[in-house]
Amino acid sequence: MAAPVTAELLFPVTVTPAIRLDYVLQHFQQAYEPVPLVAIGYEPTEAAVTVAEGAGRFFTETAPCPAAPNWREWQGQRVPFFFDDNPEGELLTLTPGQARINTDVVAAAFYLLSGWQEYFSAVRDRHGRFPYAASVQKQYEFVAVPVVNYYFDVLKAAIEHVSGVPLQPRRWSGAPFAAFISHDIDSLHGGWGTAARYQLRHFRLGGFAKLLARKAIGQPAPWNNLEHVQQATTRLGAPSTFFILGDNRPAPNGTLNADYAVNTAAFRARLGRLAAQGTEIASHGSYGTATDAGKLRAEIHGLEPAAARGNRFHYLCWEPTRTPTTLAQAGVAYDSTLGFAEHFGFRNSYCRPFFPFDFARGRAHDFLEIPLNVMDATLHHPEYLQLRGEEVLPALRPMLVEIERFGGVATVLWHNNNFDPANELNGPRQFTELLNYLRQQGAAFRTGSQIVAELCPRGKDHRAD
Template identity: 55%
Template sequence: MPAPAFPTPPQPVSAETRLAYVLRHFRLAYENVPDISIGYAYHQPQLQIAESAGEFFNDTNPYPAAPNMREWLGQSVPFFFDAAPHKPLLELLPSGRPTINADVISGAFYLLSGWQEYYSEERDQHGRFPYADSVQQQYGFVTMPVVNYYFDVLKTAIEHIVDYSLQPRTWPNGAKWAAFITHDIDNLYSAWKASAKAAFQRRDWPGLARQLWQHFTQKDAWDNLEEVKQTVASYGAKSTFLFLPEHRKAANGTPNADYKIREADRSISLLINAGIEVGLHAPYRTNENEPFGSDLGWESEKVTGKQTGFGLRYHYLRWEPRLMPDMLYLVNFAYDSTLGFAEHFGFRNSYCLPFYPFNFQRGEACNFLEIPLNVMDATLHHPRYLQLTPQEILPALTPMLQEIERFGGVCTLLWHNENFDPANENTGPRQFAEIMEYLRSRAVAFVNGSDILGAISKQKSTSA
């Protein structure tokens, strides 16, 4: 599926725009950033960055030259727009002012803004930018939050100037990092179908009859939202439930919910009355001429009872950067949590903190917060994705989790309610428990979207 045409010509992205966008996020990442000048040589700043992007951001090429690998914090880190790899990454000028000899501003903007997927024509069958076409896959750094490493270089340079340490932002109760546990509610009443189908294929007529009897006389195994809530609470944690308001299939036959939203009204009310955060799982559209839709407020009201201030994630992680930032401009929602690769866990924008996506049509940051998705249960074992064994899951995730903890970030985990079914032995309750036990053992702050918004808002006021 090709990318849609540009709805309007993108605005030029000047060096000043890139600098302002990146430094805004840098100041949100640390709690005590001093008011010093940072920029390129012609700015005559206190902290000088080597400008090495040339004409790249005046063109539409999705991919820059290959990065140079440099050592930082004991890791081999890819630095894009690095025109002087023979020079030290960080050095002092004769005046005593530090200089960063790789263009970390342009590199951070390239990754954080999603430049590659905006200008790439590649899309998969669901209209998503494919992981296979990303620089993260090409250069092997999907589980490294590269922008956070660039920020650490900036932080170290600033500390040379002010002679005190900058502290990473903290989370509720002084925790060094946070975990955002989410559940997309795609299915509530379909658990019986797989067992019945298997019995039919085996010609196991008594087994088929038993499955049908259980279906008509007992609660479905996936109608388990109370059990999911209790399981999460047993770890001293909280989570967010996102409901699909559409049960009709998409125009291309892709399924939406297996329930009508009114059938879930009682479950939603019980969650809200218990203080659980509920959000919108924006559906795969039934009208092929309206692939992402503009009815989010109305759909949210059907789910949450409110048209503003809601959180959302798109079904199938569908995100079209050429359409959605501008389409969402007038939608008064609180946050999105769609931006993760379906094919691999890690960092789609190479950053482990919430951020404001870039609106290329307007040439500025979006007015909504993105809480990027790091791990989806389906990614771990789906036959089209990683196919990890149950024993491989936590060891595979641990290095990524360590990176998030190192930089004081947020780990966003998506675990569908149907995967709390004990019948799932691959990405089921046991694997969820192993991840939660790890997070709890590392003193993470379990937060919901509202907590994250509050923490970011507080940080904005103190860094203003």
């Protein structure tokens, strides 16, 4: 467990109501189109849309969690509203030319989207991560509901009332939502034992003998399958992103990184061929780089000539007080680490990409976070969920429906080793079922860089005017 945080160390900027409003509206404006010019503010103001201020002194202190939320029904969904000082009153009051939101949806959206709870919590797991068990998502059981998107939907209703302009979720070249399919490449030289057990379990003695012969003559291991993974996703209509580990040395604490080396001409040429066929190559920051910008930069540069614009940290490591600044200093265009390892869903309770909050400067960072929604290891692991193969898609479907509803991005991580047919729990069959569902629902498949290009064209400043 990490040492307790202190206001002096971690809280150089007071997060005022104006800062919260600016950060929230920046993301609201990115989520909908068209957004008319409507004055929005806390009471008392002359704004057309007013919001009841309910946060009090919470954001001037360092408590990780506010009081328990009040649960309200909105658009058929039971939604937790934090900073709700009028739990018995109506949520939205509409009068001619005016709208009043009677709970502080701005403070609540800022609290979840900024990651305030983990920034000011001292709880960490053995990998230095903020654990799902310590989260408000776990405490109040809403991890698979994009609560911030529902807060935005309340704000949307208020703006539509005063402006007369209907707002629609921003689409992906006409598609209702997007899907970001990715693969963390941790191991290329493993899988012999898994494949052998599979052959014996199915009484395939001929296959077992061929496997032994392959290993004896030095053929590639079953998990040395990057081209196979690329072909599998391409057949399903999805360009994918490979996150490549830049270090094959164990971390100082003994945690393994890659079992392959990126600094060989043969491997770099292999990455080049994959990239030429439409696969995006990104950085899988090795263990420890989540707080080491210099090492992360070196690993990104080590992937050249494949131009890696994105990153996801090994073991989903993320130290809230340091990692966003590390990523900014490393110069990434996007990151895709923020998901809970223990459960699928929405770590920041938001189903669209967002700009992490910079607590030191009181504004958004310049890199995009494409949050991770589901990882194969989460679905079946002794320490996480233990779903059977046939349970995977039914378990994920309600979350995916929410993403589609709000025009979000379904971010999927499926490790290359889980494309082994020996895996019948979170393996190639479950991956295929998931992608077929996304395709049937009309998802636009995008790489991380393509998502950045659509949301931030030509490097346009993402901050609100």
